[in-house]
Amino acid sequence: MxxxxxxxxxxxxxxxxxxxxxxxxxxxxxxxxxxxxxxxxxxxxxxxxxxxxxxxxxxxxxxxxxxxxxxxxxxxxxxxxxxxxxxxxxxxxxxxxxxxxxxxxxxxxxxxxxxxxxAPYNFQYPFKFKIFDIVDKKRNIENSDDFINDFFQCESQLPNDSYFNEYSNIFSDFLTKLDLINEEHQMGKNWLLLRNPIKELWFTFAKGLRVKQKDEFYNYNTKIWDLQFKESLKMMESYVDIMEDNLKEHSKTNNKYTLLGENILNATVGTYLRSK
Structure with missing residues (x-):
């Protein structure tokens, strides 16, 4: 014990x-x-x-x-x-x-x-070091094509675990829209608005990760951690649903965040700061 x-x-x-x-x-x-x-x-x-x-x-x-x-x-x-x-x-x-x-x-x-x-899943290394660290540290995107290619490589290594099925679907939907933004040469223009939602993709995965990959000592936390993972999934799914409209609105307001955009960013950062 x-x-x-x-x-x-x-x-x-x-x-x-x-x-x-x-x-x-x-x-x-x-x-x-x-x-x-x-x-x-x-x-x-x-x-x-x-x-x-x-x-x-x-x-x-x-x-x-x-x-x-x-x-x-x-x-x-x-x-x-x-x-x-x-x-x-x-x-x-x-x-x-x-x-x-x-x-x-x-x-x-x-x-x-x-x-x-x-790392228990192959997905973790490329997403942490090739995606998360880039958006966490850089205020400008230097080569959006390479970034998108790395994103697709991460998608190909999503966990083959039914617990992450919903996450994988959200990830793929997000990437599809992100790829379209890049094809329209809008990645750089919208980079600051996209950084925190991309980071939230990682934070959301990590909340599911601790449910699945923990020592027995932490079993008492399983239910609350599972609930927090599902809440984060809902938030990410909502963001992906309105992602294109939000970016269009952002473009119309002379690069100022929309109220919805600010709420999304505040929610992602706040979720991280309030969580262990």
Missing amino acids: LIESNENKELDSLLFFLYSKLNEKKMYLNKYMAQKAIFKIKMTLGKNHALTESLPYYWYYYGPFSESVADSFNLISDYSNDLNIVLKYPEIEDIVDNLIKNKNFFYNELPIEIYKKF
Whole structure:
């Protein structure tokens, strides 16, 4: 039986050991890298290792996420020199040393490796790094044809899982309209209006993803997570239905968002900020 995160002494000890080893190399540890590093350690240990059960995860917006790791990280400054984890599991030291020996790998390549090696669906890597990251970081689209081609590649790798059937249909409808916008050379003009709905495609998928890809520790959340996924599906379906009309209205108003457009954007961002 898994222990609650605030009583997870083995996780606390593991996280502090990682933090200490990074300090020795004058490397930092933020909450995002803590999630990925502990997940990588967990996967290296293997599912049958005694420590693995103390490291519960589910897949979400930015990869594997553990509420227990988040809780432990928030308390890391309160830890004493608790390195008992290595006394109990000596193999941890070599695993951590290998993980942090290369700064570029730890900070830049590890997130990519996690998606490539451990993501449960092939769809995740291309959509996260070729679509989501583009719309999340760029305020202008440089090559819309390449972007659309990457989008179609993602469509070809949508999960073959009946739980995601409705999502796949919405994704394909959205892409069909996005492709038409590109063919009419309107992608650049409407890029700012399209960015958040495209990101919401990813956030919506992630809400279903955590329902399907979680450790048993999080089973108590299944019903509420399923409900949140279905609510996001309804919102995306509504947006796709009025997508063309909304863009036409946007064009008529001298590049100012329509009230509906603003509501869509606010809803997508708000949904993300209010959710874990």
